[in-house]
Amino acid sequence: MLCETVYLREDDKDIRLETYISKKEGDMSWVGPRDCMLVLPGGAYSFLAEREAEPAAKAFLAEGFNCFVLYYSIGEKAKFPRPLQDVSLAIAHIKRNAEKYNINPDRIFVCGFSAGGHLAASTGVFWNDPEAAFQGMEPGENKPAGVVISYGVATLGEYTHFETCQNVTGNREPSWEERDRWSPDKHVGPDTVPVFLWHTQTDNCVDIRNAAIMTNALIFAGVPTESHIYPHGPHGLSAMRAETGYVEASCPDIDPHIAYWVKNCTSWTKKV
Numbered sequence: 001m002l003c004e005t006v007y008l009r010e011d012d013k014d015i016r017l018e019t020y021i022s023k024k025e026g027d028m029s030w031v032g033p034r035d036c037m038l039v040l041p042g043g044a045y046s047f048l049a050e051r052e053a054e055p056a057a058k059a060f061l062a063e064g065f066n067c068f069v070l071y072y073s074i075g076e077k078a079k080f081p082r083p084l085q086d087v088s089l090a091i092a093h094i095k096r097n098a099e100k101y102n103i104n105p106d107r108i109f110v111c112g113f114s115a116g117g118h119l120a121a122s123t124g125v126f127w128n129d130p131e132a133a134f135q136g137m138e139p140g141e142n143k144p145a146g147v148v149i150s151y152g153v154a155t156l157g158e159y160t161h162f163e164t165c166q167n168v169t170g171n172r173e174p175s176w177e178e179r180d181r182w183s184p185d186k187h188v189g190p191d192t193v194p195v196f197l198w199h200t201q202t203d204n205c206v207d208i209r210n211a212a213i214m215t216n217a218l219i220f221a222g223v224p225t226e227s228h229i230y231p232h233g234p235h236g237l238s239a240m241r242a243e244t245g246y247v248e249a250s251c252p253d254i255d256p257h258i259a260y261w262v263k264n265c266t267s268w269t270k271k272v
Contacts, residue, residue: 002101008089012077015086017093020057020067024102035269036103037065038090038144042114042236045078045167052113052150052238059239060111063266066103068094072119079170080122080182081131087123088133088142095141109269110144113238114206115164117152121184121214124193146194146272148265151206151235154197154214156183159207188217194224196268198261200233226268230258 002021009015024032037060041052048071057067072086091108098105112120124147126132133142153164156179169178180186195218199211211229218225233255240259 006093008086008093012073014071015073015089016071017090018054018057018069018071019101020054020061020069021101022061022066032102033098033104033107034064034066034102035107036094036101036109037067037148038087038094038108038110039067039069040072040087040110040112040116040119041069042112042116043074044115044161044163045074045083046163048072048074049113049236049238051236052116055241056111056113056239059241059262060266063262065109065266066101074167078167080168081126081129083119084122084126084132085134087119088127088137091123091144092134092137092141106145107269108144109146109148109272111148111150111265112152113150114236115153115161115167117149117154117206118156118164118168118184120147121149121152121154121195122182123147124195125184125187125189126182127193128191144193146196146269149195149197149211149214150261151199151203151237152197152210152214153206154210155185156180157185157213159209159213161206161210185214185217188214188221188223190221192218192221192223194272196226196265198228198230198265200230200235200237200258202232203235205235224272226264228261228264230255233258 006017041048053069073083095105110120127143153161156165215227
């Protein structure tokens with residue numbers, strides 16, 4: 001496996017890609033190019049949850065993807081569009097090095113969890129926004145094939161996760177105009193990429209209405225969408241594997257029904 005660290009900003013070593021690439025050599029030299037999954041951990045843009053980083057990448061690696069985890073701008077650097085530009089840099093880097101990574105540059109998917117779900121949704125909605133890309137980037141070079149919103153903060157409106165909203169806007173008391181500017185559900189349109197979305201109805205952190213609002217916006221705009229709402233389960237389930245270490249009274253064991261979301265998502269990508 002090719003595991004390396006790629007620094008995307010010369011002035012900020014915190015912004016980096018970690019690679020999880022199946023080697024193309026020996027009796028595996030015929031395999032490829034593979035689909036790619038770029039993983040965005042959650043953490044309200046205040047921190048980055050390791051449970052939603054490597055374990056998620058390994059789950060998709062097992063499904064045949066070559067994977068990357070992006071450590072994007074958080075904390076004082078979280079104000080948009082900076083994290084969105086981090087994703088653009090990551091996608092452009094992967095496309096420019098598609099042969100090295102043995103991936104199809106037209107088959108790059110982005111999977112985000114919680115606040116990372118907001119960032120994934122934003123990537124799918126704002127990829128062609130002038131503020132999303134860097135000067136010198138080719139038009140569409142930062143466009144993903146599709147995005148996966150995992151119990152994501154899909155709206156900065158009434159039912160948002162407020163800490164995430166504060167960090168995105170850079171304001172402790174953000175105005176409705178500031179919130180609407182980077183609220184993915186408000187900007188879904190004909191250029192929005194296909195979306196796979198999943199959430200649990202009893203999520204105790206990100207209101208299930210985020211998923212409902214975003215799904216409705218996608219359907220209304222005619223964007224190809226697959227949405228899974230599971231009746232039970234707390235926030236932060238990640239890939240729902242033993243290695244994610246999620247144990248609490250409301251979810252003491254791995255629920256195979258929810259854990260199947262990874263395979264459902266993989267099947268969805270084959271149709272995109």
